[in-house]
């Protein structure tokens with residue numbers, strides 16, 4: 001049994017294990033989703049400037065605080081710095097923009113969204129511009145800006161996302177403030193055990209994104225089949241009187257990772273946080289372990305020739 005529903009970060013702060021993902025949670029639906037999540041007991045919200053919906057999330061949180069349902073200090077809010085803004089002097093202004101949208105004076109966790117940078121004046125997702133859109137700003141420079149966010153009291157913790165093991169080691173060697181979190185894709189198709197172990201050496205906690213394998217894309221050619229659709233997992237879930245999503249999220253939590261399933265459906269939002277009242281048997285864990293194929297939902301292979309692309313290494 002998990003004894004706690006939070007994970008301790010390397011700066012002593014606590015992060016709730018289950019958070020609500022908000023990527024692709026659209027205008028007009030994310031406000032309701034965040035409010036429903038707060039009512040269901042969520043205190044951890046995963047946001048990003050790139051998702052374009054921080055205004056609506058901020059409104060939902062503000063309303064719930066004003067209603068007296070929750071206090072700001074009970075919430076754990078994450079946001080992320082996008083790839084066009086990796087220059088050291090852009091980091092604090094970008095966080096301030098996020099804070100303004102979220103209507104908050106500080107963020108609990110600010111992440112470098114990806115280790116590779118784009119030029120500032122190109123598109124946010126420069127697929128057709130190719131290498132011409134790449135910036136050679138090193139994430140070590142970006143990290144100096146991230147540290148400033150902590151020193152100014154704008155971020156309680158800082159971390160990274162989509163960093164591989166060697167990028168983590170290089171960053172740790174140069175950092176004054178250690179990254180607290182590495183947010184990476186983590187689901188039974190890509191269980192990330194080697195990266196979890198490597199990050200643990202530095203007390204860095206893994207947050208797992210796409211924990212449900214981004215099930216809305218199931219059936220797309222080349223897309224890894226989400227484990228929640230695996231007949232054996234569906235059968236397994238019945239045995240525990242749980243849903244396949246709950247079985248998968250419970251498995252990931254037992255690996256020591258935090259999970260941030262996205263949903264805009266109230267029944268699923270409720271379901272996804274209700275994972276702490278059962279324990280998976282060893283043979284079921286062994287089956288879920290055996291699902292690991294190292295196949296990614298988010299390989300971003302168009303950027304594979306960027307010098308800081310993370311997924312050319314195995315770990």
Ligand SMILES: NC(=O)c1ccc[n+]([C@@H]2O[C@H](COP(=O)([O-])OP(=O)(O)OC[C@H]3O[C@@H](n4cnc5c(N)ncnc54)[C@H](OP(=O)(O)O)[C@@H]3O)[C@@H](O)[C@H]2O)c1
Nearest residue numbers: 021022023209210211212213214216245261262263264265
């Ligand atoms: N750092 C990064 O680079 C990065 C990359 C990707 C994602 N993320 C973060 O991670 C979060 C989660 O990843 P994701 O949104 O890509 O994928 P996901 O959470 O694995 O899957 C979301 C999909 O699963 C559905 N779903 C939710 N709960 C379900 C349940 N109990 N049973 C069946 N289906 C369920 C959702 O549908 P409904 O909404 O219709 O209910 C949605 O279609 C994102 O929202 C974002 O915050 C970060």
